[in-house]
Amino acid sequence: xxxxxxxxxxxxAEVLALVRSSPAYVAVHDKVGWVGIFGQEHVVxxxxxxxxxxxxxxxxxxxxxxxxxxxxDIVFEVAQDWVDGFDVVRDATxxxxxxxxxxxxxxxxxxxQTGYEDxxxxxxxxxxxxxxxxxxxxxxRPRRAYVVAAVSQFAHMFRTLGVVxxxxxxxxxxxxxxxxxxxxxxxxxxxxxxxxxxxxxxGNSVTASGTLDGAPVAVIADFAPRSRAFRSLKTYGDPA
Numbered sequence: 062x063x064x065x066x067x068x069x070x071x072x073x074a075e076v077l078a079l080v081r082s083s084p085a086y087v088a089v090h091d092k093v094g095w096v097g098i099f100g101q102e103h104v105v106x107x108x109x110x111x112x113x114x115x116x117x118x119x120x121x122x123x124x125x126x127x128x129x130x131x132x133x134d135i136v137f138e139v140a141q142d143w144v145d146g147f148d149v150v151r152d153a154t155x156x157x158x159x160x161x162x163x164x165x166x167x168x169x170x171x172x173x174q175t176g177y178e179d180x181x182x183x184x185x186x187x188x189x190x191x192x193x194x195x196x197x198x199x200x201x202r203p204r205r206a207y208v209v210a211a212v213s214q215f216a217h218m219f220r221t222l223g224v225v226x227x228x229x230x231x232x233x234x235x236x237x238x239x240x241x242x243x244x245x246x247x248x249x250x251x252x253x254x255x256x257x258x259x260x261x262x263x264g265n266s267v268t269a270s271g272t273l274d275g276a277p278v279a280v281i282a283d284f285a286p287r288s289r290a291f292r293s294l295k296t297y298g299d300p301a
Contacts, residue, residue: 071147071175071182077301079182080149080173084137092126100176100183107189110264112226128221132214134158141270141277142301147175150279150297152259152270155191163210165199167191168259170268170279190263190281238262244289245269245282254278254296265292273298 086095105114114121138154155167169191176185200211242260245267249257257271269280282294
């Protein structure tokens with residue numbers, strides 16, 4: 062039995078503090094602090110649909126930091142947090158400043174799944190749902206600063222990750238979710254979820270923010286591969 066199973070009722074404040082420490086470490090470029098919030102067994106999907114970062118791959122988490130966080134200034138604008146036991150879902154916009162001062166805004170839903178490890182709360186899975194294509198398009202402007210930023214970021218990614226992993230990351234930009242988006246929107250309407258303000262297609266998942274009975278909620282729907290059939294669908298309705 063894991064320690065998470067023993068701690069039937071997680072400490073809500075502790076879970077929130079751990080999750081909120083992640084962007085705090087990112088903002089001050091504290092690599093050691095950020096890596097330290099993850100458990101010995103962990104997975105990072107950023108974005109969902111790209112090749113996951115797994116603890117089984119030596120130094121994969123450090124390479125992820127060196128590739129996407131170290132060269133940039135990143136701020137998280139959080140609109141809402143929802144807590145579900147050991148899990149926290151965030152409705153956020155990730156604001157990234159790339160050299161030479163180009164700013165990219167990425168609408169996202171994030172889920173942090175945590176658990177106790179040797180008595181200490183750690184992140185076991187972090188999944189970031191965002192759409193790469195709109196982000197890339199923000200860099201495709203005919204101005205020198207944007208060209209320099211795009212070329213520098215992609216060159217750095219290929220150097221740090223290697224050709225195969227970099228191509229897999231870029232491949233996550235393909236958009237295959239139009240029908241799934243409609244399927245989820247229909248399901249939300251039937252379920253009484255209104256005021257849908259953000260819908261994101263990421264890999265085989267579609268996420269959304271909305272309201273249910275006037276209260277803010279987040280929805281994460283996972284679809285079967287190459288299908289519009291739901292594999293799972295969960296609504297998070299306990300705002301922090």
